[in-house]
Amino acid sequence: MPTRIKKFIIIFILGCNFIAYSQIEDTKDSIQVKDSIENYLINASEAINTARLSTALYNITQARELALANQDKTYRAKTNRVLAELYLELGDLKSAKEQIKKAIEIQNEQQNEIALANSYNVCGSIHTKLKEFTDAEKHLQLASSLIKKNNLETLEGPVKINIGLLALEMNQPEVAIKHFNNGLPKIESLGQSYYKAKLYTNKAKAQMILGSLDEAIATNDLAMLIGTEMGYSEIQSESFELYSRIYEKKEDFKTSLTNLRSHQQFKDSLFNINKEIIAQEARAKLNIGDDKVKIEELTEENKQQQKSLKLGRLTTILSIALITILSLLTLSLYKNNNLRARANELLQNKNTELILAKENAERASEAKVQFLSTITHELRTPLYAVTGLTHLLLEESPTPNQKEHLNSLKFSGEYLLSLINNILDLNKLEANKVEIENTSFNLQKRINDVLIALGKSAKDRNNKLHYEFDKSIPSKLKGDPLKISQILINLIGNSIKFTQNGDIWIKVKMINHIENKVFLNFEIKDNGVGISDKKQQSIFENFTQGSVQINRKFGGTGLGLSIVKNLLSLMDSEIKLESELGQGSRFHFDLKFDVFEDVVSNYQEEAKKIDYSVMIDKKVLVVEDNKINQLITRKILEKNKMVCDVADNGDIAINKTKNNEFDLILMDIHMPGISGIEATKQIREFNTEIPIVALTAVTLDDNLDEFYNNGFNDIIPKPYKTEEFFTKLHKALSKKTITS
Known part of the structure; x- marks a missing residue:
């Protein structure tokens, strides 16, 4: 065989192999493109379900570009259907209707029943939203027929939901619940969590319309649980809105308002995203059209030239910008260093002044607190004598003229x-x-x-x-x-x-x-x-x-x-x-x-109800270092047939309590030697039953817990009103009588 022929055969075989390889590679590329489109559309649907609408738009745009570039009508129709779902979610029903119509036209030409089942289902949902109930029912019935014919299990639940939604829009809540219940088993068996949450939300709406408010709350709880776990923002938003409406019907307006605010927070965040998406969609419409394909006339050389030109311009701009920024940065650093040095010095001086002022203010505050504590006791002690003696004089049957003066004094x-x-x-x-x-x-x-x-x-x-x-x-x-x-x-x-x-x-x-x-x-x-x-x-x-x-x-x-x-x-x-x-x-x-509506809660009214017989012959120890106060308290007690003993300080009170039986102790707080609080703590070590009432002139606003924690049963501030005095004594003695 001549050498030339051998060379030609070899070249022919290599050429055929190259063509076959190219065809195989083209087939691989076509499969990869279709897989990419399918993935983009799946991602877009998932993003719509979780209200990530900007992500959904991105994936739809990518799928649409690939479908147009490859002149693939099947995927163009699928893209139109998913885009219709996005418009439906955005509330742009007119655009949704246009896109689903294009999808159905292509799928009817191709007689693609599986794709048509999906599109009819979406179309029925759009017509329901538009209140076009006849068209909605027609398309949902077509979808149901194709699903049954082609055994499309994944669509059985979603179409039942849309038929239920149609019944709900037509004010047939019982029919809606029936369709929701029919669709639930298939949705659960296939693990379709988004449709399950959507079903529960709309079932709860129907229950609410029927007045079954507790059932509606329970059903809505299931929807909220799925929406929260899976991150379905739109489901959560709808659930909060539904809670608000249900609790409003239950007249629990506070809970209703709380859920309405939560719903509004979701809506506010979604609305901001929607504005961005609509803007992106507008831009996408300018760049992508059904009749446009990628421009193939540009040669690789032109592309490289454009890239080189852009890169050169960008490099020049970046170089100029970098030099400018470095110059400004150097100048700024120089000025900032000078300013920082001056500011630090000023701040240090001010900080020193503030520390001194703070220390002076704290010392002044401490001195003020100490002064107020001392002056409180010193002012209240003589005032106790004034009010106590006034009470005793009023009890001595004064003349009408004297009584008027004494009441004025009181x-x-x-x-x-x-x-x-x-x-x-x-x-x-x-x-x-x-x-x-x-x-x-x-x-x-x-x-x-x-x-x-x-x-x-x-x-x-x-x-x-x-x-x-x-x-x-x-x-x-x-x-x-x-x-x-x-x-x-x-x-x-x-x-x-x-x-x-x-x-x-x-x-x-x-x-x-x-x-x-x-x-x-x-x-x-x-x-x-x-x-x-x-x-x-x-x-x-x-x-x-x-x-x-x-x-x-x-x-x-x-x-x-x-x-x-x-x-x-x-x-x-x-x-x-x-x-x-x-x-x-x-x-x-x-x-x-x-x-005033006959609601009695003051000591004067309570004092009228006191059974003074409880106090007769009760032994009371008065612990008080002021002789005038001793005299006044003793006379008030003995006038009501009580037996009174006196202790001038805390140590004497402790010894008398150990060696005598008393029914009650009235304990002053500030006394020479140990304080009334310390005396009470020591008495409680050997006697935990006897009532001890603080009879004190100290300010009680911030010290109540200290009194009760150290063993006091009650507190009577001096000077006191007689009604309050006897009301608290009666309360302490009555408790002791019941205990013993």
């Missing part, structure tokens, strides 16, 4: 105690930490008591008090009577102080009465010296008076109006002032009160 003592507490707690007032009580009282009587207490001061300055009280105001109100008294005493006292040979008007009138609430206006007006415009701006500040001359002439602390302002602020009101030098002043404010 009221003044209570007011003085309240004033002491408010002065000592002025910082708490300003920090809004003082609590407002809510007890029943007679406002008219309360103001009468204030006027009686201030009557002598007014008479001494030859002032006339004019009192007008609106008769339509209910006799019993609920509020804080002590703070009302304090406000009025400060304001009326202020008018008396700055008025000579004049008149003072006190007016209380009703503004409005709505159901069980009354709105009252208080006015205190005088024709005294008045206040200048300049001083009106600062008159309500702490320790402030009109001038140094006024302070020397009239005296006072300058705290009265500051306390009034703070107290009214706590009661959601404010003091208003109208004044003119030489023409007098007018203070007025509004307050809201509840009308």
Whole structure:
């Protein structure tokens, strides 16, 4: 065989092998392309289910490009169907309808029944959303027929859900539940978690419409569980919305609002994503069309030239940018170093000043706390003698004239105690930490008591008090009577102080009465010296008076109006002032009160119910170092037929308790030697049954736990009201009687 022929044969064989190899490679490439498209569409469907719509759009775009480039109608139709699902999720029903129509046209041409079953199912869902119920029913029936004919198990559950949704939209909740229940076994057997969650959500809606609210909650719980575990954001959002509607029907509006807010949070986040997706879709429409394919006219050489040109331009731009940035960075670092050095030095100086100021403030605060602790006890101890002796004198059958004076003295003592507490707690007032009580009282009587207490001061300055009280105001109100008294005493006292040979008007009138609430206006007006415009701006500040001359002439602390302002602020009101030098002043404010409805909770009413026979012949040990206080407490107890013994300090109290039988111990706290707390701790070591009540002048606001933890059964602050005193004694003795 000639050599040329051999060469030709060899070349021919190599050529055939090359062609065959190329065909094999082309087939492999085609399979790989189809696999890629299929993967993109699967990823897109999963992303739609989990509300990752931007991811879904990306995968659809990639699948569509490959399908168009390879002129593959089958996958173009599949892409159109998945894109219709995305538009349906976005709420763009018009675009969804257009895309599913294109998919069905191609699949009808190809007579692809499996693909048509999917598309008819999606088409039915779109028509349901558009309220086109006839078309929806038609397409869902076509889908069901093809699913049954081709034994498409994976579509049996989803189409049942869509048929149920159609029934639900047509206001047939019983029919909807029937279809949902029919589809559930197949969905569960195939592990279709998304469709299972969707089924439960819509079944719960149907149950809610039928009024089975508890069943609806239970079914919605199942949907929420799957949605949370699988990360189905749209399912979670729908479940929260459904919870909100169900609990609204149950009139549990608080739970309804909580779930509505959770639903809104999901919707807000999804909406932001949707805006981005819609923008991306718009861009995609510009770059991808059904009639476009990739441009094949560009040669590889042109592509390389374009790449080189772009790379060169990019390199030049980056080089210029890098040089500019480095230059600016160097300049910035130089300036920053100088600024940082100066700033560090300034900060160090300021930090040193702040540390010194902080230490000084802490020392001042500690000194203030120590002073307040000491002055509290020193002020309350003599005040106890005043209130105690007043009570004893009232019990001695005084004449009517004496009784009026003693009641005035008693009221003044209570007011003085309240004033002491408010002065000592002025910082708490300003920090809004003082609590407002809510007890029943007679406002008219309360103001009468204030006027009686201030009557002598007014008479001494030859002032006339004019009192007008609106008769339509209910006799019993609920509020804080002590703070009302304090406000009025400060304001009326202020008018008396700055008025000579004049008149003072006190007016209380009703503004409005709505159901069980009354709105009252208080006015205190005088024709005294008045206040200048300049001083009106600062008159309500702490320790402030009109001038140094006024302070020397009239005296006072300058705290009265500051306390009034703070107290009214706590009661959601404010003091208003109208004044003119030489023409007098007018203070007025509004307050809201509840009308009292026979709810008794104060010590006066409780004291009326006390069985005083429980106290007869009971042995009480009074532990008190102040002789006057000993005398007062002893007389009060013996007047009620109780046997009283006295101990001057804690050590004596411990010994007397060991050697004698007592029914009750009244224990002072601050005493020479060991304190009342330490004495109580030692008594509790050998006697845990005897009631021990703290009778103390210390401030209790922050120390209650300390008293109870160290063995006290109860606490009576001095000076006390007699009603409170006997109520707590009766309570302690009654418990002991029951125990023994």
